Amino acid sequence: MDETTSAYIAGFLDGDGSIMLQIKPRSDVRYGFRITSTICLYQDSSHAGELHWIRNQLDTGYVSQRNDGMSELRLDGHERVANVLQQLKPYIRFKRDQVEWMLEALAKLDAAQTPNEFLGVCLLADKIAEANYTSRRKNTASSVEKEFRDKGWLSP
Amino acid sequence: MDETTSAYIAGFLDGDGSIMLQIKPRSDVRYGFRITSTICLYQDSSHAGELHWIRNQLDTGYVSQRNDGMSELRLDGHERVANVLQQLKPYIRFKRDQVEWMLEALAKLDAAQTPNEFLGVCLLADKIAEANYTSRRKNTASSVEKEFRDKGWLSP
16 A cells, blocks of 8 residues: 555544444453454445445455445454554554554453453553543443452452 | 645545535625635544644644534635645545536636626536535525526526
C-alpha cells in the first residue's frame, strides 16, 4: 500500500470508523473469556463500491450491507488487525490512543501466560471502549477480575 | 501541504464531512439569490484539538463547538473552498462527484452573466445536495427558475 493510500484510509478511519477490542465469555478457552479485535469502517450503502476499494487496498476484510441503509467494512483477527494498524499508525490522529492500546493489547495477548497478564489486556479493552464512548458493554476488566477472583486465580 | 496530509484530510472528509453549495435569497444581489459554498468536518468535541490541527494544515477555517457535544471545522468562501478542494481532489473517493460539481459550479459562478448561467449553477447545487441526501432545502434550481420566470428574466 503506498503512503497516500495509508494516509487516506487513516483519515477515513479517524472520521468514520471504529477500533474495538471485545471480551466474550467462551467455555472452551483457558481463561473462560475470548478477546476479539475488530476494525470497522462505515458508509452509506450507495457508496459501498468505495468500501470494496478500501478492502482491496488492505487486501483483507468483508463488506456487508446492513438493514439501515449503511454498509460496513469489517476486519477481524488479531494478526490482521495488528498488521493493518501498523500500516495506518503513522497517519492516525484522532484515534491514536486507541491504536496504541490495541497494538499493546494484541502483543500482550500473544504472550499472556497468567490470569493477571490476561487481565492486563482486559484493562486495555476498557480504555479503548471508553475512548470509543461505548457504555453498554457486558464484559469489562472488572467483571473478568471478579470471575477470576471467584475461581481463586488471583492472589487476594 | 504534503501529499499524505492531503490524502489524510481527503479520507476524513469522505468519512465524516460534507460539501455544500447553498442558494440563499438576498435582496441586494443581482439575481436575488446568493450562492454560498462550505466544507464542514465533524468530530466529537473531545477531539476538537485534532480539528484545529486540520485547520492549521489547510491554513483556513473556523473550529466551533456545537451544543450536541460535537465540534465542527467550517470553511467557507468560494475561493477558499475551491482552493482546498483542488488540493484534496486527487485523493477524494466517496465524494468525487460532489467535488467535481462544486469546482464546476464555482468556476461557472465567477463567469455567470445571465440568469440562465446563474440557473446552471443552481442545478449543480441541486445535484450536490442530492448526493448529500439533503431533502429539506428551501431554495432549489426550480424555485429560482420559477422566480426568474415571474420576473420575466427567462425566455418562455
